[in-house]
Amino acid sequence: MNAMEFFLLMLHIGVAVAICGLVLLQHGKGADMGAAFGSGSAGSVFGSAGSSNFLSHSTAILASVFFLTSVGLTWYASANRSPSAVMDKSVLDRVPPPATKAPDVPAAPAGTTEGAAPGSKAGDVPK
Numbered sequence: 001m002n003a004m005e006f007f008l009l010m011l012h013i014g015v016a017v018a019i020c021g022l023v024l025l026q027h028g029k030g031a032d033m034g035a036a037f038g039s040g041s042a043g044s045v046f047g048s049a050g051s052s053n054f055l056s057h058s059t060a061i062l063a064s065v066f067f068l069t070s071v072g073l074t075w076y077a078s079a080n081r082s083p084s085a086v087m088d089k090s091v092l093d094r095v096p097p098p099a100t101k102a103p104d105v106p107a108a109p110a111g112t113t114e115g116a117a118p119g120s121k122a123g124d125v126p127k
Helices: 003-025 029-039 054-079
Strands: none
Touching: 003 054
16 A cells, blocks of 8 residues: 555545534534524424534535545556456456356156156156
8 A cells, every 4th residue: 555545545444434423513504493493483393494504614624625536546556556456357357157067967868757756647658
């Protein structure tokens, strides 16, 4: 693993954890709904958004950084593939071929009915 790839990966993981934390810290829209019916401000029930705060701006910035690091890691992985990379072959290409020789099964003689039930007329086929 190259230093640049390691840096992008650590940044990607750090941004993902920070996004999770910021989303959990934010105040949801549905939290005002119960207070809106009793307090007389009906505008908040239907989503009067108003201006966004610091947490929502930070989440948007971190989401764009997360997107850019995802694209960067994808580009880096596709540009620096070695000939013996894991994804060069499909899973089916790496499976050994099955045995080609079939087991020897003796052929039944023409007049016998081995699988017929006793007393059945399976052997009475006209010739």
